[in-house]
Amino acid sequence: MKNTIFDIIGPIMIGPSSSHTAGAVKLGNIANKIANEKILEAKFLLHGSFKNTYKGHGTDKALVGGLIGYELDNEKIKSSMKRADFEYSFKGVDLKNTHPNTVILNLTLVSGAKISIQGSSVGGGKVKINKINNLALSFDNEDNLIIFKETVPRIIEELKELNYIEKKFENTEIKVFILNKKLSKDMIEKLNLIKNIIYIEGDF
């Protein structure tokens, strides 16, 4: 589903495919933000159409480029595999009941932490994240969200009080909140003072 006229005449992107290239870049971008640290290694597990056509669509270059932090229209995506400063590998998988354009990114970070992110490219450059470290959830590239790597009760109360929270997903390792609107500058400043919290702002 597209949101504005600039999503119809747009996005400006690296081709060839909105779903297999642009969507893959976005998945890489989101994984980069969630990792929030230098990445040492990325193992990409490709499912479905991603698996079958990844070379022809440059999905591999798009995923690596997105993970480096390149945006949709960055011409460096084409040479991303030579530019990456992390190890990477690609494998095929068969996931059940999953969108045909799905990838699992298994990342090893510089702190030693490992993070696993499963996401799907649902068409028109839009993406959805299905899992983070086995926490099943659902958010897309337009959502604003906060990820806590540890419990920080004080800040959660404040978020609730100010009516920021829309959805909550949790497991023992992490909590993810999907916010119903972007955080104010004050809240962002407060968050920046606290460790182990990642705030990701959605598109447009």
Next chain:
Amino acid sequence: MIEKISDIAIKETIKKINISEDKALDLMKERFKIMKESSKKYLDKDGNGKLISGICKKFNENDNLSGENISKAVKYAFSIMETNISMGKIVAAPTAGSSGVLAGGLISIMENEGINEEKIIKVLFTAGYIGEYIAENATLAGAEGGCQAEIGSASAMLAASLVELRGGSIDEAYNASAIALKNMLGLVCDPVAGLVESPCIKRNAIGISNAFISAQIALSGIKSIIPFNEVVTAMDKIGKKMPCSLKETSKGGLAKTKTAKNFDQSLILNKF
């Protein structure tokens, strides 16, 4: 001043996103800049396609068989599509696989008829408005609606823009879009070897030709028997009835011809 679709589109956009009209025009100008660049990139050199390379270079836009506007538009569309398949920068309009239609058509007529770029920027909003309607009431994705949703929609978008450029009414613009989309109903998405090359690149050519003739028909005061909104609904329903094998899975149609299957093998798409 009689209101055009572009005026309505701009008004609604700036309200929806809460930006100024200047900002909205700037965003569209940014897009048009990339459209122009990609339309010229492969005029003289070969792209990096796996099946198709140098199609833009080879196409003779000076043979006036199809007329000046269409010929030049197709030449530019081919350059845009070669940019696309070479992992270059393009503007999805509404998708990457159909990105040659609108840009090719508008740049061609702009150059051939000396139209002011400001007018082209405005009718990009017209095109976007038509596309938004299709997105909200049907789909713009080949995986959901086949190629009728991508090239068909792009063609309808270009048709409306052309009518507005010629000073046609809102009603004439919608008739042009209806006629254009009607002409593409049932078109499947059957990409050879799972790439965005065959038949995608040459389908941009039919998207363009269809748009020009549909606009010309509508500007004559000829009406589409079925109004635009109902054509969109029909497209949606047809798309839903299409088997998955004909919706961007490369499991049917051209993708399963003998020649296509041979390409599949040689490209070894799923080798790890």
